[in-house]
Amino acid sequence: MTLNVDTPAPARREGPRRSSGPRNPGRGGRGLARFDLRATPYFLVSPYFLLFAVFGLFPLGYTAWVSLHDWELAGDKTFTGLDNYTELIADGAFWNAVLNTVGIFVIATIPQLVLALMLANALNKRIRGRLFFRLGILLPLVTSVVAVAVVFTQLYGRDYGMINWFLSLFGVEAIEWQNQSWSAWIAIATMIDWRWTGYNAIILLAAMQTIPKDLYEAASLDGASARRQFWQITVPMLRPTLIFVVFVSTIGGLTLFAEPVMFEGNPTMAGGATGQYQTVAMFIVKEAFRDFDMGYASAAAWLLFALILIGILINYSFTRRIGGKK
Template sequence: MTLNIDTPAPPRRSGPRRTSGRRAAGRGGGGLTRFDLRATPYFLVSPYFLLFALFGLFPLGYTLWASLHDWELGGDKTFLGIDNYIELIADESFWNAVVNTVGIFVISTIPQLVLALMLANALNKRIRGRLFFRLGILLPLVTSVVAVAVVFTQLYGRDYGMINWFLGFFGVEPIEWQNQSWTAWLAISTMIDWRWTGYNAIILLAAMQTIPKDLYEAASLDGASPRRQFWQITIPMLRPTLVFVVFISTIGGLTLFAEPVMFEGNPTMAGGATGQYQTVAMFIVKEAFRDFDMGYASAAAWMLFALILVGILINYSFTRRIGGNK
């Protein structure tokens, strides 16, 4: 049996019909509203790009233009094309600075990252006074570079330095740390490691604390040892942070300037009597503000930029494989 019951229609409301704000905006100022929604984010981030263009892109372009000229500081400019780069490639002093820079970078960066990773892993565990130790590893970072250089120069002194005094117990003759390349590299590298290891350790520690604890608990239930958990869980999960730390260390290591200048004592930018620890940054400053050859110094700056790019690509090819990623 089917019953057909007619339901009366609801009465129509009198008066103006309400419209939503979005629909009203679409009728009246829809184009302007859509423009605001699209343009406002770009407007809010535009100060950064303006500052970057003013203090980043413009100096790069101006330096590139200067590198194509024979330009003495305060003198006339003569267009040379790529002659500065050709002369720079054949300059033994420049390549000596490149070798010194890469040598100090390798000796300092590899132990620095290993120590930072070990410190971060130790501070990530439950130990007494954990906050005290975390703050303690940041103390070298807030120390003045000049103070660090003065202390380490005294430590590596030939006659009264504590390093030579300690080596004397093993029958080692006093070492002239500034007279040879490898000794100067080692002294400067320890100075860099002491200052920047804690900084990298804090970054890695912050990344370790974001790793879910459930992964470690599940691994413990499966019988994984703490060492295996470190290599199978911690290191793969830290890969993005490790890439960042390696990039920052590469840029800082290849633009090294303050530590070797202060280690020299007499800031002539020569890096020793024979340039045994002169870095590329010191070479650029020497050419620009002691020899007053701005064009040649600008070409060396662009060569340093290319060296940094090569170093980042090489390091990225290694770090991207961490954790089994190829």
């Protein structure tokens, strides 16, 4: 015999219902919501574009206008069209500055990026005092450019410099580092590498820490060595960050100014007795504020802008192939 007992359902509490508003808002409400979703992002990012227009686009446009004139710093202003550009293209001093800039850029940037990648890979491993070393590689970045230039100028001194003393142990005669192009390029490149390698290493290190650890564990189970994991996993996964680092290094290298000026020790912007390490940025400042030819300097600035674009495109054509992408 089976006894079935029906349990009464719990009483439902009655209370005031919350109003959720009209289910079908009017046409005005939908339009306002749609406008808010579309316009708010532009409103939030507009301060950057306003500042960029004032401090970026306007100087570019004004410099382009000045470059079309025979514009003295405190004198007459005569429209000359493209005469400044044609004269600049035939100017041997300008192309000497371009050669110096590209030479220093190549000597400094390639070892800098390779060393930064190696440092980032080393600091990404579990080592003792890892935080200390990570902070230590940023110390050159916070050091004054003047202090860096003074120290390196003493290191590359002819008679009492440590570099010449070290080379003399191998029978090498004392080198006049400021008197020849190749030696001055090397001296300035070491200053740049010492100052900016740690900065690039920290950026690459931050990108390395975002790579999933599962990829390395799977590669280890397949028998891949640490070197193979670095080239087959780490470097391809760093491709976007490497492109960014290369772009920033290209812009910084082709607008090089502070290091060669301080290495010269005499702010004439000549870059040595024969301009052996005068960069394009030094050439522009010399033409504008020593020779007071603003139009000629503005034309050189625009050619430097074109040089930077060419350098970025060339570097991008190489970096985009990282990871097997053609």
